[in-house]
Amino acid sequence: MARIIYVNGRYRPWGEALVHAEDRGFQFGDAIYEVCEVRNGRLIDETRHMERLERSLAELRITAPMARPALARVLRETVRRNRVTFGMVYLQVSRGVRPREFIFSNAGPMTPTIVCLARSMAPANAEAMAEVGIAVRSMPDNRWGRRDIKTVMLLPASLAKEAAKEIGAKEAWFVDEKGFVTEGASSNAWIIDTRGRLITRSVGPEILRGVTRTTLIDVIRQEGLELVERPFTLAEAKAAREAFDTSATSIVMPVVRIDDSPIGNGAPGITTARLRKLFHAVAEVAAA
Numbered sequence: 001m002a003r004i005i006y007v008n009g010r011y012r013p014w015g016e017a018l019v020h021a022e023d024r025g026f027q028f029g030d031a032i033y034e035v036c037e038v039r040n041g042r043l044i045d046e047t048r049h050m051e052r053l054e055r056s057l058a059e060l061r062i063t064a065p066m067a068r069p070a071l072a073r074v075l076r077e078t079v080r081r082n083r084v085t086f087g088m089v090y091l092q093v094s095r096g097v098r099p100r101e102f103i104f105s106n107a108g109p110m111t112p113t114i115v116c117l118a119r120s121m122a123p124a125n126a127e128a129m130a131e132v133g134i135a136v137r138s139m140p141d142n143r144w145g146r147r148d149i150k151t152v153m154l155l156p157a158s159l160a161k162e163a164a165k166e167i168g169a170k171e172a173w174f175v176d177e178k179g180f181v182t183e184g185a186s187s188n189a190w191i192i193d194t195r196g197r198l199i200t201r202s203v204g205p206e207i208l209r210g211v212t213r214t215t216l217i218d219v220i221r222q223e224g225l226e227l228v229e230r231p232f233t234l235a236e237a238k239a240a241r242e243a244f245d246t247s248a249t250s251i252v253m254p255v256v257r258i259d260d261s262p263i264g265n266g267a268p269g270i271t272t273a274r275l276r277k278l279f280h281a282v283a284e285v286a287a288a
């Protein structure tokens, strides 16, 4: 089936879904995005994703392109036109089109560029991956200082994932100059220590506040598990009982190896598997 992509008010066939050459998203990475899981044709945690989108826009002083209900309609229509039952929907907003200039405030307000696309992802593939877990590769964190804003400046993440692939790993975990893990290239990083405590980095400009991370904290509280939000070192991660990462497309993904070190007994951990099972009972499921 031909894919349809929404661009600035129109639903276009894939080959005609074009953005201007002087779009600031293209020239400056001056754009933000969101990715929302689609499950049984419903959007998961839509409210939190929309809240974060609005925060990202506000931080960059990009005009909100439309009100939340209108954006919600675009998301649903894109999912519907692409017949996505399981997969994801991606929404990107750039500052807009203007003759190339670093300063963006000179010629008055700009009209943001909006792109929305949706893609199917077979749930069986994700489940198969979660059954065996993934390997991750540690990489120096060489990204900018405002990782709390979900911008499209994903080149360091893309290169880190390529480096991970070279050693048979599925994800890269970034490590800061002090030896603390910040987060995954496209996920938040978690460990469970030998006392059963769940540890993930506290929020701040160093990491993206993952929506999946936030909802998983709801799950952890509900289960009465102990949560510690603090930075952990790469050495701690390698010695952990369990490790996993979270994102809207992987939910809770067991990590069974970091670089050359197997985590625990080298198989997905029991608590990790349980949290993965519980997640969707707690997450918000939006009407289609």
Ligand code: PMP
Pocket: 035, 183, 184, 185, 186, 187, 188, 207, 208, 209, 210, 211, 212, 213, 246, 247, 248, 249
């Ligand atoms: N950190 C980074 C750098 C990411 O790119 C992502 C996924 N977009 C996440 C964390 C996880 O965020 P979420 O749970 O909202 O998908």
